[in-house]
Amino acid sequence: MNPSEVIRMALASLGVHKLRSILTMGGITIGVFSVIGVMTAVSALRTSVETGLSFLGSNVFQISKWPTGIQVGGFNREKYRKRRPITYAEAQRYRALMAGTTDVVRLVSWGDGQAFYAGRQSSPNLDYGGTDENFLAANQESIDAGRNFTAADVELRRPVAIVGQTVLAALFPSESPLGRSIKVNKHIYTVIGTFAKKGTSFGWDQDEIVMVPISRFLEDNGIKHSSINIATQAESQAAYGDTLAQGIIAMRLARKLPPEAENDFDVYSNDSLVAAFAQVADSVSEGAFVVSAIALLASGVGIMNIMLVSVTERTKEIGVRKSIGARRVNILAQFLVEAVVLSVAGGLAGILLGVVAGDIAASKLNAGIVFPWGWALAGLLVCTGIGVGFGFYPALRAAKMDPIDALRYE
């Protein structure tokens, strides 16, 4: 008996009870769907995370009061809230201490605001912040038109601004912004440059931004206690480790920490952001795994149940087949293939739905479309295994039937 004949028989038999077959497959579909969906979303995110989360420049680490946005497990908010903010004075002290190691130390203080020009306005919550000339290097920004900040701009608290492309489009649809005065919240700034387009990352428009010199920003907004973010760029990949070690020492000195105290600030880099994401992704994946393992086990039992019912219902058919020469292996194969077709068809549906749902979820977070071949293949193998594993006992029961008893069954 050739395999295509067995498959043909299986499909014919399953077609007799379509609803029953579909319901049985449904269990498998749900199990596979949950794991494939999550895996697709996670791997789509993973690929975009490396670029998306890498908003810091290369060989850059950042020091801040708050840890990275991504946290696994219980996040002890209280611990971070109690920390003293990193003041502008401390940040400047840090920069002075690091002068021997690297010149690229960027300070930034973030707020939000709305920009106005000639009756036009930007969105009401653009990123409005104060920084310095190292913002470009540390944050992977570049200047599209005009110029960068200079040390003098910061020193002299000049009311100048560099704007992002989204803001540019909203305020200056047809004219050059350079030299024009815009108003952000209540403060007037002269535009000296525009940032090159960066695009969106995880639903966040990185071009909706207005930056001014940090000294000016703190003064305009009357900020005394808001914490400063410090980014430090090592001169090279090789120097990164030393620079990081220096940075921690410098920060402790700037903060006047006693030697026995823990660091009261967080240090992170692109790598640690990606690693933190990976940790989240891993625990989500694990959860999906457990859920689908349980669902698959349950649906395997469902398949076994349906196959047992089917074997009993078709006792007479089995008798007829045996009476005209079907061997045990023929009957075994027939019922086993039915079980495998059920589970694999259910699995295929689950894979398809999972990939579509996973990619839709991922694209809502601006990640690209992926087809997780490895997971799909693993899913198919597992489904085949379930079909064989749970279909074997019913099939064996059918194969072992006595021909005359089976024929007499009504």
Add this chain to the structure above:
Amino acid sequence: MNPPPEASPPPAALPRPRPIRPPGPLVIAIDDVAKLYVMGEETIHALRSVSLRIHRNEYLAIMGPSGSGKSTLMNMLGCLDTPTSGRYEFNGRNVAAMDDDELAAIRNREIGFVFQTFNLLPRSNALRNVELPLIYAGLPPEERRERARQALADVGLGNRLDHKPAELSGGQRQRVAIARALVNRPSILLADEPTGNLDSQTGVEIMALFEELYERGNTLIVVTHEEDVARHARRIVRLRDGLIASDEPA
């Protein structure tokens, strides 16, 4: 519909004497075979003690009243059922010692069985039902289909290939069952009441087909309660209450 033409000869009108072919080697030997069914308190002796020798190229009719054990004996001869006691040798081999797959091979290749109740697969059409033994024999699809079509044409059902059993008359179902029994060209045909559901005309055609099979060298064992049908055979075995009452040439 027109009534059958007057000219059609009744079964009894078959020309006699008919050729009697010399019997070949011994193929079936049963000795003191009994079959008991225990149903609670009661024990039913479907077969009490039956001994029988059948050679290749014999044409045997088994007769007897209802309940005398004819079907029970046929199931045993067809390697479907096993005796409670006694010995059955098929082609010189002890059937009790054969495993499931050897028995399946005999049922597939050596024996064609026409059941009293047809036993067709209700969800498969006539062609597919007749193809089935060839599927288990491992024939390629085209050859299978061709032979099944031919077998159905031979029993006059060439125009009913796509009909499911429920869409066929009793006589047509019986003919599908006969086509299925013959399609794998078995050397022995076991037929349990093969004309029970046929009108006399079709019955004659089937008996003519059997005659032809016999003349080609096949072995035929036919259960019937019609003397007209039994007269076609060369030997008649009569059963009564699970025992052989008589065994003589027709």
